[in-house]
Amino acid sequence: MKRKLLFFGLIATFPFLFAGVLDQQYVILGWNDLGMHCANKNFSKMAILPPYNNLKVQIIQKGDASTMPMVLTTGYSVTYEVPGNTYSDGKTNFWTYVNQLFGVSPAPNIGLTGVGLTGNMDMLNNHFHVEGIPLTPYPDSDLVNEHPYQLALMKAFDAANNLIGQTRNVIPVSAEISCVSSGCHGSEQGILNAHESVTGFNANGPNLCASCHADNALGTTGTPGTPIFSKAIHGKHGGYTNNCYKCHPGPNTQCYRDAMKTAGFTCQDCHGSVAQVASSITAGRQPWLQEPSCSSATCHGSAYAPEPNLLFRQSKGHGGLFCSACHGSPHAIVPTTQPNDNLQNITYQGWAGKLALCSVCHGVTPNMPGPHGAMPTAVNEIEGSIATDNSFVSVYPNPANDGQVNLQFQLKDPGNYKVLVFDINGRQKAILAHQDFSAGQYSMKLNTLAFAKGTYIARLSGKAGTFTRKFLIE
Numbered sequence: 001m002k003r004k005l006l007f008f009g010l011i012a013t014f015p016f017l018f019a020g021v022l023d024q025q026y027v028i029l030g031w032n033d034l035g036m037h038c039a040n041k042n043f044s045k046m047a048i049l050p051p052y053n054n055l056k057v058q059i060i061q062k063g064d065a066s067t068m069p070m071v072l073t074t075g076y077s078v079t080y081e082v083p084g085n086t087y088s089d090g091k092t093n094f095w096t097y098v099n100q101l102f103g104v105s106p107a108p109n110i111g112l113t114g115v116g117l118t119g120n121m122d123m124l125n126n127h128f129h130v131e132g133i134p135l136t137p138y139p140d141s142d143l144v145n146e147h148p149y150q151l152a153l154m155k156a157f158d159a160a161n162n163l164i165g166q167t168r169n170v171i172p173v174s175a176e177i178s179c180v181s182s183g184c185h186g187s188e189q190g191i192l193n194a195h196e197s198v199t200g201f202n203a204n205g206p207n208l209c210a211s212c213h214a215d216n217a218l219g220t221t222g223t224p225g226t227p228i229f230s231k232a233i234h235g236k237h238g239g240y241t242n243n244c245y246k247c248h249p250g251p252n253t254q255c256y257r258d259a260m261k262t263a264g265f266t267c268q269d270c271h272g273s274v275a276q277v278a279s280s281i282t283a284g285r286q287p288w289l290q291e292p293s294c295s296s297a298t299c300h301g302s303a304y305a306p307e308p309n310l311l312f313r314q315s316k317g318h319g320g321l322f323c324s325a326c327h328g329s330p331h332a333i334v335p336t337t338q339p340n341d342n343l344q345n346i347t348y349q350g351w352a353g354k355l356a357l358c359s360v361c362h363g364v365t366p367n368m369p370g371p372h373g374a375m376p377t378a379v380n381e382i383e384g385s386i387a388t389d390n391s392f393v394s395v396y397p398n399p400a401n402d403g404q405v406n407l408q409f410q411l412k413d414p415g416n417y418k419v420l421v422f423d424i425n426g427r428q429k430a431i432l433a434h435q436d437f438s439a440g441q442y443s444m445k446l447n448t449l450a451f452a453k454g455t456y457i458a459r460l461s462g463k464a465g466t467f468t469r470k471f472l473i474e
């Protein structure tokens, strides 16, 4: 009897849950512009970077079979907060030294641009943004250990101030700037002593490195004759180390944590050595503004290019959405090894990784090319068919040699199923479907022109279990 009650309870709650998740009219996507923001904790001797975080949000009104989705701005508003992290003054001594360092006196817990740890985001073109959130890596509940991957909560409201949706994504911050803890320098005072001959230098601190050394990160132009900050720091240290985590956060934080890391790339593969980060500036590279690009010929190629003369984090692609809305921020390209980075896309499409499920925004699977011109796969129910089992019925031709594979499967148990294709190394190559199916037989055509020759595995998984079928592309 108990068992039966539980069973009914489940049936009663499921449609309710789905109504809450799937029938929503709006998709709220939020992210941070960088995979990591660094900030000093102690400003009494030196300031490399102040507490300064940025968030962006896009609101999408979901489409359906007859309407395209729409990116919304006018008439809507967005707030931000970092639950569990409500103050910064005292977690860092930034406000004690901010006037000496930056010549301005924001109130405690207010950052250099006048914003605090919670507030309203500004509308800009087709998105909302906030710059300069003075966040520290210390939530209210732990003032000792760094928590670099806290979640920001972004809420969207309509003109009548009704909450229309919300999202959470990582607001990354680390104070692991480890000149001393790396074992390289004895003390911060020791670093200052190396500058004692420089006029205008504050021998006992505090010093803003970027006040004399031009720095595009802080928008300073520096004093004449002083090397650009990135060139000075990488140039001076390139002879001692090629380990980026001696300074960039770091052995504990592991800020580079994304799909590119999983694929085996090192910092140096994309940026060159420490010495080359500096020598490229001597050769004319603008630090912070000219960085590696996804679309270079040896990488992903021109179909995956950021906008001309813009960085990845500044670029928009499909439907006017930022690259980061679907892919995450630089060095945090989803899927990443930090569960919080993956949360947003898991919430919307059910799995980690780039936002690839058309129906999240379109409500349906459009029968037209989507992001980067890729064609979605149409699922056709075979009329009048009866399912006797849950399984693949056929995958043909196998081997495939004319750029197309037909997959046919049957489902006796209706429910939510995914059809994915993996290569022999277990890397996901395509998402053919992820939707609710009623009982019956289905067919779909996978376009294989972009696939390398080799063995692949089609996988159908859901309520009734997981079923696979191998096929060969010649």
Ligand code: HEC
Pocket: 046, 047, 195, 198, 199, 200, 201, 202, 207, 208, 209, 210, 211, 212, 213, 225, 226, 227, 231, 232, 233, 235, 236
């Ligand atoms: C008051 C201006 C001033 C400030 C503030 C300042 N620097 Fe410098 N820095 C200079 C000048 C000028 C030089 C070049 C001196 C020389 O060549 O001997 C220099 C040289 C350097 C170099 C060596 C570059 C090389 O290739 O040899 C490094 C590294 C450096 N600074 C780091 C820093 C850091 C880190 C800070 C912040 C703690 C900082 N500087 C703050 C003026 C400044």
Ligand code: HEC
Pocket: 034, 035, 036, 244, 245, 248, 256, 260, 265, 266, 267, 268, 269, 270, 271, 288, 291, 292, 293, 294, 310, 311, 312, 313, 314, 330, 331
């Ligand atoms: C797969 C290539 C790749 C790897 C590996 C990589 N980077 Fe980057 N890095 C980039 C790209 C691309 C950008 C520019 C981001 C943009 O266009 O918005 C960038 C930008 C940066 C910036 C400027 C700030 C920012 O985020 O835009 C820093 C600092 C940086 N990288 C440091 C590192 C360090 C340190 C490592 C290793 C721990 C590393 N990168 C590994 C590609 C890479």
Ligand code: HEC
Pocket: 048, 049, 215, 216, 217, 229, 230, 231, 233, 234, 237, 241, 242, 243, 244, 245, 246, 247, 248, 267, 268, 271, 272, 273, 274, 277, 286, 287, 288, 289, 290, 291
């Ligand atoms: C000695 C410490 C140190 C080491 C080692 C170091 N960095 Fe940096 N890096 C810094 C600092 C400090 C900044 C911030 C400079 C600024 O504010 O402009 C920076 C900024 C950068 C930037 C942004 C500015 C630019 O030039 O575009 C990139 C990219 C970068 N580092 C890449 C790397 C990579 C890749 C490595 C390892 C191969 C590395 N760094 C090793 C200290 C270091």
Ligand code: HEC
Pocket: 294, 300, 304, 305, 306, 307, 312, 315, 316, 317, 318, 321, 322, 323, 324, 325, 326, 327, 354, 355, 356, 357, 371, 372, 373, 374
């Ligand atoms: C609406 C979501 C969306 C937006 C916006 C978007 N992409 Fe994509 N991106 C995808 C999907 C889905 C794929 C996989 C399909 C494919 O490989 O063609 C993909 C694939 C990629 C890949 C290849 C990665 C791989 O796994 O092989 C790169 C690189 C890429 N995108 C870069 C970008 C850049 C740069 C921008 C901004 C100019 C951007 N994307 C905007 C959804 C998006």
Ligand code: HEC
Pocket: 060, 068, 069, 070, 071, 318, 319, 320, 321, 326, 355, 356, 357, 358, 359, 360, 361, 362, 365, 366, 367, 368, 369, 370, 371, 374, 375, 376
């Ligand atoms: C993150 C949300 C999102 C996802 C995911 C998404 N789209 Fe879109 N798509 C949009 C928006 C927004 C537009 C812009 C509609 C307009 O104003 O024209 C758009 C436009 C389109 C258009 C119209 C032509 C164009 O490129 O502007 C097509 C076709 C399309 N999408 C197909 C797809 C397909 C196929 C997929 C899945 C592979 C997909 N989209 C995934 C948001 C999305």
